Amino acid sequence: MTSLYLSRARLRRDSQALAALSSLLLPHDASAQIKSGHHLIWALFGDTPERNRDFLWRQEEPGNFYILSERPPADPHGLFEIDEPRPFEPNLRPGDQLEFRLRANATISRHLPGQKRGKRHDVVMDALHHIPGKQPSESGQSTLRAEARLALVQDAGAAWLTRQAQERGFSLPVPPRVDSYDTVVIPRTSQQKPATFGVMEFEGILTVTDPELFLASLRNGFGRAKSFGCGLMLIRRAW
Numbered sequence: 001m002t003s004l005y006l007s008r009a010r011l012r013r014d015s016q017a018l019a020a021l022s023s024l025l026l027p028h029d030a031s032a033q034i035k036s037g038h039h040l041i042w043a044l045f046g047d048t049p050e051r052n053r054d055f056l057w058r059q060e061e062p063g064n065f066y067i068l069s070e071r072p073p074a075d076p077h078g079l080f081e082i083d084e085p086r087p088f089e090p091n092l093r094p095g096d097q098l099e100f101r102l103r104a105n106a107t108i109s110r111h112l113p114g115q116k117r118g119k120r121h122d123v124v125m126d127a128l129h130h131i132p133g134k135q136p137s138e139s140g141q142s143t144l145r146a147e148a149r150l151a152l153v154q155d156a157g158a159a160w161l162t163r164q165a166q167e168r169g170f171s172l173p174v175p176p177r178v179d180s181y182d183t184v185v186i187p188r189t190s191q192q193k194p195a196t197f198g199v200m201e202f203e204g205i206l207t208v209t210d211p212e213l214f215l216a217s218l219r220n221g222f223g224r225a226k227s228f229g230c231g232l233m234l235i236r237r238a239w
Contacts (some may be wrong), residue, residue, distance in 0.1 A: 001046040004088040004219055005072050009044065009080040011063035020219050025079075026062045033062060034228050036188075041065060044073035044080070056221045056232035058103050068218070068232055090235070092211040097173070097238040105225035106160040120224070122179055122198040123156040124149070153181040157200045164222055165206065169213030176204030186228065197225050203239050 011025060018086060025040065027033055044067070055069035067073060072085040107120040121129075157178035158160045165172050179201040187196040208214050221231030 002070050004218070005067075005069050005085040005091065006088040007067045007069065007073050007085040008083045009041075009065045009067060009073060009075075010082075011040065012079060012081055013063070030182065031186055031193045033059065034184055035186050037065065038228050040079065041067065043077060044075055044082075045069065045071065053227060056226055058229050058232045058234075066232065066234065070219075092208050094209055094210075094211065097207040098206050098208065099238045100202070100204060100206055100233050100235050102161075102222060102233045103230050104161075104200050104202065104223035105197045105228075105230045106157060106200055106223050108160070123160045124153055124198055124200075127152045127156045140144075153200070154178045157181070157202065159220075161202060164217075168217035168222070169210035169215075170206045170208050170217075173205060173207055176202045178202055181196070184228070195225075195228075197228075199225070199230060206235075 020166060027036055037057070037059050041055070042053075043065055045051065045053070045055055054071065055067055055073075057065050057067045059065050069085075071088055073080075073082055075082055106123045108123050108126050109120055110126065139188055154175075154177075158172075158175040161176050162172055179200060181200050183196065188194055218235070222233060223231055225231070
């Protein structure tokens with residue numbers, strides 16, 4: 001298996017030059033933070049224009065990132081304080097239990113008549129589609145939709161991660177907790193529509209069933225929108 005490195009990088013704030021750019025590098029808007037993080041982390045790995053992404057990342061707090069990569073990050077511009085990258089080589093066996101955290105864009109593919117390829121849908125939006133929303137009337141259905149959304153986030157997220165587990169070398173002894181669900185909108189050029197996707201925060205305990213497959217899954221990440229800080233699962237021993 002390709003070597004992996006786990007790194008922690010913090011955006012430097014000890015120079016006047018970076019302080020002057022703080023509003024651009026650390027915007028207040030959550031979607032803008034994700035777009036900024038996308039460019040900042042690429043700066044650590046984009047040594048050539050042809051380079052494909054070989055890393056996953058997540059932002060813990062503004063300017064503070066965890067990175068799992070096939071190469072140690074390089075910081076030619078001096079933007080970051082980077083802890084010494086540690087080889088990521090967990091020694092796992094079937095039956096090992098791990099605590100995990102995962103930020104993921106969870107989707108499901110739906111096939112329509114006459115289409116060869118399925119279309120991807122956010123799992124929460126897909127589930128909400130089947131709940132009637134309220135028209136401006138006294139039917140009360142909009143209240144049902146708002147209340148049902150909270151339960152659907154948990155149920156749809158847990159169902160998605162359970163499906164992932166069946167194919168990724170682990171099982172879930174108890175349903176995972178979905179701590180939050182947010183919609184992210186990333187602006188693009190004037191000729192392109194914004195990138196819009198849902199982001200779920202999972203926490204829980206998993207049981208390793210196939211160590212080799214599970215480690216490969218950690219390397220590849222979970223779900224979509226990996227360029228935008230999704231897909232990296234952080235793990236530690238549960239006991």
